[in-house]
Amino acid sequence: MQVDAASSEDSPLLKKKFVKSLTISDDDKSEGLERDPTSIEDLSGRDIFGTGRLLVVLCVLLVELCERLAYYSVSSNLVLFCTSLLHLTSTQATTVSLVFTGTVYIIPIVGGYIADAWSNRFNVIYGSGLIYLCGLFLLLCAAQQYSDLFGSDVADPSVEFRRVSYIGGLCLVAVGTGGIKSNVGPFGAQQVEDMGADAVQVFFNWFYWFVNAGGLVAFTGIAYVEQNISFSVGYLVPFVAMLLSLIFLNVGRTRYIYRDAQGSILVTSLRICGEACCKQSPFLDGRRQVFDSARREYGGSFESHLVDGVITVIKILPIFAFIIMFWVIYSQMQTTYFIQGERMDLALGSGQIPVAMLNGINTIAVMLVIPLLDRLLYPFCKRIGHPLTHLQRIGIGFVLVAISVFVAGGVEIVRKRHLGFEQKVGDEVFYSANVSVLWQVPQFFFVGAGEAFTSIS
Numbered sequence: 001m002q003v004d005a006a007s008s009e010d011s012p013l014l015k016k017k018f019v020k021s022l023t024i025s026d027d028d029k030s031e032g033l034e035r036d037p038t039s040i041e042d043l044s045g046r047d048i049f050g051t052g053r054l055l056v057v058l059c060v061l062l063v064e065l066c067e068r069l070a071y072y073s074v075s076s077n078l079v080l081f082c083t084s085l086l087h088l089t090s091t092q093a094t095t096v097s098l099v100f101t102g103t104v105y106i107i108p109i110v111g112g113y114i115a116d117a118w119s120n121r122f123n124v125i126y127g128s129g130l131i132y133l134c135g136l137f138l139l140l141c142a143a144q145q146y147s148d149l150f151g152s153d154v155a156d157p158s159v160e161f162r163r164v165s166y167i168g169g170l171c172l173v174a175v176g177t178g179g180i181k182s183n184v185g186p187f188g189a190q191q192v193e194d195m196g197a198d199a200v201q202v203f204f205n206w207f208y209w210f211v212n213a214g215g216l217v218a219f220t221g222i223a224y225v226e227q228n229i230s231f232s233v234g235y236l237v238p239f240v241a242m243l244l245s246l247i248f249l250n251v252g253r254t255r256y257i258y259r260d261a262q263g264s265i266l267v268t269s270l271r272i273c274g275e276a277c278c279k280q281s282p283f284l285d286g287r288r289q290v291f292d293s294a295r296r297e298y299g300g301s302f303e304s305h306l307v308d309g310v311i312t313v314i315k316i317l318p319i320f321a322f323i324i325m326f327w328v329i330y331s332q333m334q335t336t337y338f339i340q341g342e343r344m345d346l347a348l349g350s351g352q353i354p355v356a357m358l359n360g361i362n363t364i365a366v367m368l369v370i371p372l373l374d375r376l377l378y379p380f381c382k383r384i385g386h387p388l389t390h391l392q393r394i395g396i397g398f399v400l401v402a403i404s405v406f407v408a409g410g411v412e413i414v415r416k417r418h419l420g421f422e423q424k425v426g427d428e429v430f431y432s433a434n435v436s437v438l439w440q441v442p443q444f445f446f447v448g449a450g451e452a453f454t455s456i457s
Contacts, residue, residue, distance in 0.1 A: 053195075067241075071177050076356035080342070107175055108181045116262065117267065121186060128177075130246070135170065136242055139170070188207060212366055219359040279293035291310065343415065365448025401447055404443045420434045
């Protein structure tokens with residue numbers, strides 16, 4: 001699973017306990033926070049068990065758990081659905097999967113902007129959840145065998161209807177998950193940020209754990225139902241999960257800490273860049289400082305801390321651009337690796353391994369490697385005087401995903417040498433190899449191990 005929050009250089013990735021005995025005082029309260037008037041006003045000097053704070057944090061975590069379960073239930077077998085029920089080629093199905101995934105990661109920019117500039121995070125999460133639910137309903141309609149539900153007198157929908165319904169549903173799901181993705185993490189952190197940085201760190205550690213828990217259920221149980229029972233049953237689960245997500249969101253409605261829209265930092269950053277480019281920059285220490293022309297003390301319109309923030313972001317943009325390659329490899333798990341697995345021996349005893357279940361190896365790897373890094377490797381490196389920097393961690397992650405691709409290439413060579421029987425996966429028959437799909441375990445594990453290094457850093 002992708003990480004939604006970064007850890008600091010010195011703080012551990014995992015805390016020993018979910019809840020610490022944190023207290024807050026009036027001096028620690030952040031400005032701009034508003035609590036619904038029906039909730040408890042005075043939190044000063046109390047720990048989180050006595051204030052209802054644990055309830056709202058748990059509600060946010062359950063929202064994320066259900067949303068991730070819904071998302072990965074759709075994305076895990078998306079290629080299989082497209083080839084078996086929509087009669088698309090493997091290439092076309094892969095294209096649909098990649099476009100869907102790309103859209104999911106672009107929409108959060110819009111979702112974050114709306115929450116910052118026009119509304120608040122709760123409203124955007126709730127509205128996105130409703131859109132998400134509509135999309136899942138369309139996917140459910142596309143997957144149904146109506147003759148099984150209503151008898152042979154009712155004809156099953158045509159392939160064209162399924163395609164239109166499915167693509168429309170994917171579009172709505174992409175919009176919904178994008179709006180939730182950009183806001184649910186910050187909204188949860190907003191509930192505990194007045195308790196200090198430690199409380200925020202604890203929240204994000206458990207937030208990431210719930211993300212992986214939702215994915216693990218989807219990649220194992222739901223993927224099995226979709227491949228070996230039916231998509232009509234399998235797609236009912238994410239619909240119910242998203243409905244539960246909205247219910248959990250509303251359970252804590254009267255206790256949440258809200259923050260009104262205060263303007264988009266994205267727009268502010270673009271204005272700073274525009275002003276810096278258009279105005280004459282002052283000479284300081286014998287050289288021209290481009291962004292200083294945007295500072296208020298040099299005749300600009302913005303406070304220095306805002307300008308410094310933009311400069312910091314610009315400095316790390318090359319790193320972000322480089323990390324794109326990591327996510328290109330990461331996306332192969334649900335496309336190229338999936339297609340490879342369809343054409344390998346899925347038999348395990350008297351049953352059949354769901355192809356998408358191999359994605360669960362990635363999740364297990366992340367959940368195993370993070371504690372090892374947190375409790376063993378990082379402290380050891382620090383003790384010997386060579387702590388791993390963020391760039392070094394990212395580099396190690398790249399090496400691990402490169403090993404994953406190398407292993408996958410070796411598996412493909414072996415697979416092509418042992419083609420020998422036909423195998424039915426879902427509603428489609430593949431000419432497969434007499435090589436167990438479990439040979440793919442190392443390539444998925446290396447991606448997960450690389451994610452633990454790169455994404456969290």
